[in-house]
Amino acid sequence: MEKPHRAVIAGANGFIGQFLSAHLIAQGWQVCGLVRKIPAEPVDGVSYQLWNGQSLGEWTSQLEGADLLVNLVGRSVNCRFTAENRQQILNSRIQSTQLLAESINQIEMPPKLWVNASGISGYAQNGAPGNDESAALDGEGFLAEVVRQWEDALFSAEIPSSVRRIAMRTGVVFGNHPGSAWTKLTQLARLMLGGPVGSGKQGVSWIAIGDYCRALEHLFHQHQLAGPVNFTSPNPLSNAEMMAAIRQLENRPFGAPAFSWMIHLAAPIVGIDPSLVLDSYWCLPEKLQSSGFHFTTAKISQMAQWGR
Template sequence: MERPKLILAGGSGFLGRHLARHFTQLGYAVVVLGRTARPGVVRWNGRTVGPWAAELEGAAVLINLAGKSVDCRYHAVNRYAIVRSRTDSTRILGEAVAACVTPPAVWLNASTATIYQDTREAQPANTETHGLLGRNFSETVAQRWEAEFNLAPVPATRRVALRAAIVLGTDGGALPVMAQLARFGLCTPQGSGQQCISWLHIADFCRAVEFLVARPDLEGAFNLCAPAPLSNHAFMALLDQHYRPRWHLPQPQWLLEIGAFLLGTETELILKSRKVIPDRLLSAGFRFRFSDCPTALADLLPRLT
């Protein structure tokens, strides 16, 4: 029997590698669309329709993760690239799907939990139904991204927007960097430490995507995060408990601003308060393996030591 095909656009990074492995183990034939052709990867530029579009014909699943990393300075050139890399790739995939005789049954497009406004501990958490959308750069990027996705003329294809929080894993994302810094005493609260962190174990990220693929009754935006956000202060305390460094270095906001400038990034990535709940996933019956952060870090941190 022929294996169902899954197309993974922009799938060469941390999340894409895990999804490719996960769905291959489930029996899918995974085809990655990437910038450089190699075995298992079909070349595309994310801007124009090309020979790669033939791969979508008859595919069971399309997942789009394409987009320039936000781990950079938000000057004009990078802002333009961040927006266009997301909207252009989504638009061109929509054109390619619309041209298919047998289009993919489901299209899952990356989005971000950063779409919601800065939400502090005392405020209600953001759900898909009652979340408050923000108006700053990162938040409007997410809204433009989802708008492009929703405008795609693909009536025969179910659409799901993945509003993913910070995904924790051992081979990519933020956790390896934070763990390395924690070993040297940078496991103190960042800034005030009162900002909320919404997070998700990489295993549950893959399982949630699998769950959404398998449920033809589910469409629209879904928050991909564990059901228990925590404060930055509490998260850093968990790192401190694990690594127990000999000294502790303070991380006031002014010092973080200097560090972000030297490293070519933005403090928003760690200082914005993201308080998000996966209300629709829970209502649909999804069950997390790692529903609280202490359990998730207990699984991941020993493999980073």
């Protein structure tokens, strides 16, 4: 009998980490989750190992002979971009990536594939048709700089050449989970507040959680894939189009708009930076599609299967 593949997921307690863990377990993988706290409701079949994301420890042995290492660690960007929060956002990503590189150099059999989270905010803001992975990371602003330093920590790390490295440049991940973007947007639509935000023309590059999990496993089997990979649907859309589609799914004919000046006034009260909803990114998953990956949720209208 063939030995099952084994994955180690750093940051397994988050929204994405929970879904990814459950997906891999369902596909016959063995999964170890590196977490700061053992979850009260663990994912069935996952073994958890405590770590602090800052120093080596017993958890390092979990990487020995692993087939896949996934790093999802990073302080949430859903906050005000104060000096302290900016430093935490950057440090959490850089330190965890550097620590994993250090741990790889401590073991005899390093993982075959290291997949590190990244973001699409490194790209310059643009209009349709969109950026694929050949576009430069020449975006401006804080989040663009975070992406550049994050990916540099991954690709400049001096680790064995046998370890294939991929940076997942991820858009907004939609799925039914408390506190997720999709849950918040559908709640707004039900309250008749799901109108366009700002101009409504800004691009939204998104991916359904089911396709995210399937795409990540797809990377493992596509040995020619390395470097940056866009984790976005092949159908980015404007904010106005997205909100209209969500209203239709929720059977709401109307949604009150939120003008840009409202966003700038409300953002400090809500505790977010206005750029999170007003910036524009149109991205395309060229590497995933050219390698044969098929999206099962390519359009927002198909989100009904994940939205409730």
